[in-house]
Amino acid sequence: MGNKIGRKYGISRRYGVSLWGQAKDPVNSRKYPPGEHGTSGFKRFSDFGKQFAAHNKLKAYYNLRTSRQFKNTFVKAKRMVKKVGNIIDSFTGLLESRLMSVLYRSGLASTIFTARQFVSHNHVTVNDKMVNIASYTVKPGDLIKIKKKLIHSNGKKESEVQLGVLESSSYLKIDFCIEDKQEYYTIEYLRMPKFSEIPYPIDMEINLIVEFFSR
Structure with missing residues (x-):
């Protein structure tokens, strides 16, 4: 996981953007590409x-x-166009429907990398069944559960968790519950979001990606 985090900052610096909108991203202070010749621009x-x-x-x-x-x-998104309306909404909607994306967007995982770790380490259930595949597609009406103590053991304070819950996306519903003396956060996936609802920190230029895959 550490190596992946190191590479993610390289990606940010390569393209000159703070890809996840994090204040600690080195691109905020070194606005040039990485490598020996990076300062050339x-x-x-x-x-x-x-x-x-x-x-x-x-x-x-x-x-x-x-x-x-x-x-x-x-x-897969191309096959859904008639149902969803357009390729951009169906494509980004599917990406947002991945289990680790739902955890990240809920505010209960501080990064997409932490969300993947929660899932791969068997800490997440979907409809009360253990799921350890980060790319698992969550469907409307599915309930995702994750233990409260796990969130706090990974460095998120109560106030930060509550802020994440309160500011969570409109297509998610997050509740706190106690079951069998175990404390959980429960996320209900309400619907697939539209592209305009997704809070990307930068312009993702989805139209260019559609052109890339349509060549």
């Missing part, structure tokens, strides 16, 4: 280069491990 991209850069930024933002996984999500 950013390269000018061709049309394909712009598409590929947009692809890399969104792929990194959602912590997808492979480009094949990313492309498969786009292919």
Whole structure:
């Protein structure tokens, strides 16, 4: 996990943006690419280069491990266009429906990387069944549970958790409950969000990604 976090800052600096909007991101103080020749400035991209850069930024933002996984999500989104309305809403909606994305967007996981760790370490249930696949697609009406003590053991204070819950997205509902003397936060996934509802910290240029996959 540490190596991945190190690489994520490299991605931010490569494209000159704070990809996750974090104040500690080195790009905020070093506004040039990493590497020996980084101080010479950013390269000018061709049309394909712009598409590929947009692809890399969104792929990194959602912590997808492979480009094949990313492309498969786009292919699935194309099949949903008639139901959802347009390819951008269906594509980003599917990315937001991944289990680790739901945890991250709820405010209970401070980063997308922490959210993946919660899932892969068997700390998360969906409809009372253990799920350890971070890419698992959550459906409207599904209930996700995670133990309160786990949140606090990973450095989130009560006030920070409550702030995350209060500011959570409109397509999620978060409750605190006690079951069998175990304290849980429960997230209910209400619906797939539209692109306009997703609080990206930067312009993700989804239209360029659609062009990239439609070549």
